[in-house]
Amino acid sequence: MTWFFFLLLIVAATAAYLGGRGLARRREKAMPRGQSPHSRPGQHGAYALIWTAVPALVVLAAAAVFSAPLERSLTLAGAPEAVQQLEPFRRDAFFADAHNLAAGRPAMQIWPAPYAEELPRESRRVASIAQTLKLAGMAAAILAAILGALYVFSRIRPALRARNRVEGWIIGALMACSAVAVLTTVGIIAALLYDSTRFFASVPVVDFLFGTHWSPQTAIRADQVGSTGAFGALPLFAGTFLIMLIAMAVAAPVGLFSAIYLSEYAGPRFRAVVKPILEVLAGVPTVVYGFFAALTVGPAFRAFFNQIGAWLAGGPLDGLGQYLMLVQNQMALVAGAVMGIMLIPFVSSLSDDILNAVPQSLRDGSYAMGATKSETVKRVLLPAALPGVSGAMLLAMSRAIGETMIVAMAAGLAAKLTLNPLDTVTTVTVQIVNLLTGDQEFNSAKTLSAFGLGLTLFLVTLMLNVVAQRIVQKYRQQYD
């Protein structure tokens, strides 16, 4: 049905183009000698096409946006008394199940007596409302297309500045494209704020940011304001920070040194081989790193520490030995180390760009003073590139904080306030995945807390990114 409608729209638009072009050609032929029209027939055709297709598309878009709330209020208005008196969350679930039944899917939950009888009738009703709205939207779109076409065909004449008008439309469309990028940001902030405010209505912000106890598993309903102690996110922040530190301890030196080697020492052939390899490393999906961390690095580290523990046990460091023998696969060190490896190409390529931006004259000056290459790098290049490099490191940190799959597969779920790299910790991103991937009611404080975490994560990474990009840009301008 929908496909057929779009096909119809495409046919109508093509017809409008051909019709507009033909009409413009006929009018052009009828012109007296010596005069020429303002625009080419094809531009008239394009103008006709725009005026036919755009009104229809605008109406369709408006229908898509407004039909959902309209449908909601219509279904609610016509619903039986018992359903209307449900609390909002339950009512939404009821209508969701009505939709499920209408679409031939099984209901998500078993409904008790008064609702179970209503469900089939309600499902027929919601289906008919949805169908009516859909048809109404399509009819309005067809009407809009016809009106647009009537308007444009009444205006086609040789003096019409069709090209300028078409170009105006094109530029408008391009502007709309770049508006999407802005709207994405607005959408992210709106989505995060909408659900976070609902979460923070039941859990105070201070308790969330500075509380030290995290156990969302105990189902706390949004209307129970008393028991809010379980949403203290400090252990998650600590875990995220710890893993980020470990990752940076791996990625910063290795990435920086490989960038230094590539930009200062390596010949063109070496670069031609190594750079693509680093690009491959950067292109490996994080879920693959996660698999590797969980099944290769984790067991290897565990075996290593257990071995050391067995060796130390019974000696003067017996306590440490006993502890090391009990180390598990899922530790902060594994996730952090693998994440560090993942970040190497990122740090390396950013630093490489930054080192290359340092003017050759600085190097030449240093060499002329008799400095060796390494002395030039250490005393001239790095101080000169320091702002840029630190910007790159901030960007890498922001990626480490936001990285999800490696930690989800290798770090674990236990929220502990610890800085011990051999302990299992959990991170903000792991908890978001964990909170939102189970089968639970969406509107509980438990699921909403994921949006509180998401908002915190977004703000922190945004801050890091803005600062880092500022620094990198300032630095680039310096040598331009």
Added chain:
Amino acid sequence: MTDATLPSPAPKPVSAATPEARAERLRAGLKRRYAREKRFKLYGLLAIGVAVGFLLLLLGRIIEQGHTAFYAHSVTVPVYMDPARVDRGYPQGTNFELLVAEQQLARFGVVDDAQGTKAGAMRSLFSSELKFVAAERIQRQPGLIGQTLPIAAPLSDDADLYYKGQISRAVPADQRRLSDQQLDWLDQMKASGQVTSHFNTALFTNGDSTEPELAGVLGAVVGSALMLMVTALIAIPLGVGAAVYLEEFAPKGRITDLIEVNINNLAAVPSIIYGLLGLTLFINWMHLPRASPIVGGLVLALMALPTIIIATRSSLKAVPPSIREAALAMGASKTQTVFQHTLPLAMPGVMTGSIISMAHALGETAPLLLIGMVSFIPGIPHSLGEPTGALPSLVYIWENASERAFHERTAAAIMVLLTFMIIMNAAAITLRRRFERRW
């Protein structure tokens, strides 16, 4: 920072009077400096070695863990279709696995106890697929009841692992999933030529399954393909359009700067935030179906958009202004100049950037988990609106599965995923090499 040159060293008091002594000291210092230089260079090489070595280790481990998933073992057993057990009207209701197991026990001369534990143990060596194969055979030709037919079916995942050498007799019996007796039977079956090893076609022709020997990646591959199609159709036109506007038409000013900062930030927003956006915007507000390719494609499109905009802008920037000036001088309008000259010349760069961002989108996992692709979804999707899996989320699901046979299949799924990514990246590189123009 041109002042950041060598810190001017304070003139050291020269104590050694003789030039020989000074030269000697300089030489010693030089030696130390050269040693330091060598060490420094070595650190750099070492760093690159770590990165390259890690990549090799990663790929090597995945191939090592995954190559065994590409072949599987099947069993072909003669089955006497006992008229007393097989219902002519409803063959699906027959417990063929038990029937086969009992006949197999009889063939090996094993006497079962009253509870039928041995038949149960034997039965667990066969895949549940056996039942469907046999039932289908009987359904098609009911006349076969009462005869003895060869029935071929996959072995269970544990039996398959034993033949692949991943379950060892050396391990104490209570720590492995197969008993000594079951291992003996498997040896006997192998010796009697009932077992054949073959290419694991199920891995490529089946959707996901809870049973490893029947699980395949096709559903996820189709799901990923549908999703990428949506992503490409939305993100590439929008991204190119936005980049063309910002680079060629937008008045340079505060708003454009703000949009640029905004796009750079969007490119660095953690992917899981896009998952939250998709969950709220597309599923909770717009009521699009959970875990469907349309939602996945939209989320990935929003993620890919900034990358495509950045790539397109930089390749538009690379087109020299003389081209634009020539077109304008010939009387072309601004729009005609862009769409007939600048953009076509920038196209190789645009396509390369787009393909690379599509490859990234293919490997993106976290947002897909949030829009529901973490649940078990069997079958192969046929439309944009039905729930589906995706390759990266399949990797995550299989990695979390408890059956050991899923480990090798996870690695195999990763190999499939990486193959697609390598193909896309190779296409991008070829495109770049082929059409790149230096001005």
